[in-house]
Amino acid sequence: AQSVAQPEDQVNVAEGNPLTVKCTYSVSGNPYLFWYVQYPNRGLQFLLKYITGDNLVKGSYGFEAEFNKSQTSFHLKKPSALVSDSALYFCAVRDRGGGADGLTFGKGTHLIIQP
Amino acid sequence: GAVVSQHPSRVICKSGTSVKIECRSLDFQATTMFWYRQFPKQSLMLMATSNEGSKATYEQGVEKDKFLINHASLTLSTLTVTSAHPEDSSFYICSARTSGGSSYNEQFFGPGTRLTVL
Numbered sequence: 001a002q003s004v005a006q007p008e009d010q011v012n013v014a015e016g017n018p019l020t021v022k023c024t025y026s027v028s029g030n031p032y033l034f035w036y037v038q039y040p041n042r043g044l045q046f047l048l049k050y051i052t053g054d055n056l057v058k059g060s061y062g063f064e065a066e067f068n069k070s071q072t073s074f075h076l077k078k079p080s081a082l083v084s085d086s087a088l089y090f091c092a093v094r095d096r097g098g099g100a101d102g103l104t105f106g107k108g109t110h111l112i113i114q115p
Numbered sequence: 116g117a118v119v120s121q122h123p124s125r126v127i128c129k130s131g132t133s134v135k136i137e138c139r140s141l142d143f144q145a146t147t148m149f150w151y152r153q154f155p156k157q158s159l160m161l162m163a164t165s166n167e168g169s170k171a172t173y174e175q176g177v178e179k180d181k182f183l184i185n186h187a188s189l190t191l192s193t194l195t196v197t198s199a200h201p202e203d204s205s206f207y208i209c210s211a212r213t214s215g216g217s218s219y220n221e222q223f224f225g226p227g228t229r230l231t232v233l
Binding site (some may be wrong): 004034036041042043044045046049088101102103104105106107108 | 119121126128147149151156158159160161164172174208210221222223224226227
């Protein structure tokens with residue numbers, strides 16, 4: 001079975017500061033990893049994904065994430081936070097080796113950027 | 116591009132009635148669509164995978180006779196909650212993956228449907 005852990009319910013960051021939203025995963029094989037963002041009353045929007053290759057993945061809106069196999073982590077980062085980054089962020093995983101074709105999501109982390 | 120719509124966005128129904136939710140890919144063809152359920156302050160839980168022209172694959176613990184899924188075309192999947200009860204109240208979200216897309220391709224999500232069963 002695959003699972004995703006987002007240990008923080010909420011992350012508070014001052015505007016202009018770097019931000020990190022943590023994600024760790026568990027799969028039996030190798031993972032496909034995704035980050036999505038959900039704004040109020042809107043669907044999930046794709047930010048970035050790790051499939052293979054370079055461990056540092058760059059995505060939309062200046063976000064990036066680093067795949068760390070030894071730590072089974074895929075933390076989301078941004079060098080300089082904007083107030084408009086405030087939203088609910090989900091990390092998701094799919095086992096490359098099979099199983100459910102859909103994604104397994106973490107519980108989400110509320111990111112609050114303070115002016 | 117890659118827009119997914121859901122209808123209705125919000126529905127309130129009486130216990131015992133059935134409710135149909137539509138999921139449409141507006142500008143692309145989707146061989147595979149997924150239905151998720153999200154409880155307040157919880158994550159999305161995959162309910163079923165829907166492939167165009169074939170029966171849906173349900174996750175363990177999801178009653179297929181209660182949650183009927185039809186994927187009749189490459190742009191439309193429907194979820195019907197039959198004989199709804201208050202415990203079925205939830206936020207239902209669909210997603211779609213482009214035709215020919217591999218399992219590592221990102222899914223595009225609809226805005227969700229809030230179901231409240233009285």
